[in-house]
Amino acid sequence: MLMRRVTLLIALLLTSAPLLAAHHGGDHTGTMAGHSAIDVTQPWTRATPPGAGAGGGFVTLTNHGDGDDMLVGATSPITERVEIHIMEMDGDVMRMAPLPGGIELPAGESVTLAPGGLHLMLMELGSPIVEGEPVPVTLEFQHAEPMEIELQVLPVGESPEGQHHEGGHGHAAH
Template sequence: MFARRLILAAAVSLLTVPAMAQDYKLGSLEITAPWTRATAPTARSGGGFMTITNKGTTADRLVSARSTVSDKVEIHEMQMDGSVMRMRELAKGLDIPPGATVMLKPGSYHIMFMELKAPLAKDAKVPVTLVFEKAGSIDVQLDVQAMGAMPHGHGKN
């Protein structure tokens, strides 16, 4: 009887776990937990987040991205300029050093979707092509989380 309840409890708990983003591999690069936030109906921009790990011995660089959800996609960083947080495009892209993990997260590096064609809706998928200097291109799907979402590990730290 106890074992049956334990199995039932485990099965129910699996139903309440949110869907996990798919992970991707391109050469020595691993792209994990790609996600974005739902946007308001009038929003003109949104951000894309993920973790990129370079398991190789050679540096690479995320040089561009593109998506059908917006007219323009840029690679951005946010940093403090005195007491003001500023966002700017990384014109040369984002370095992914060998053996390093780079997090694209709110308040830091991120993919910037500009001139959105429609709002990003919770539970949808956003197609993005990431272009790396050496590894080439890969198509990924970003899971759209709720507005204001902050998945575990993607804080401003």
């Protein structure tokens, strides 16, 4: 009986702490609140050709909090399903695999979702992702509140590294 009470108490503490933290934040949501421990930089995607079934989403997430967190999911109004994926070498073949458990965000560290590694997959696109039309995405975390971001849409084959300088059509590494 005592063990059941201790388990119940632990469960209540674990579920009430995020509720208290969310309530303390007031009516603010997403990145506008300014109190989220997760910082998002350089959110982007690439335009897709007509008929493309999916597109990738890329971003750098920095956990400024004292505790570890995890990116557990994402949603977007442009598609029914957003999945978290990783690209891995399987012998000589690069394979893409879903990460249903999410992406760990250790305290005090940054994790970059980029082509060829961890990334978001916007699945079953109803229409192409168009250059210049930002894609809204809501990131969902294990501890931090959901965060609404916009993926900036670059031309097919481009990456942000090629866009740091004015007129920068030089020899950017990809």
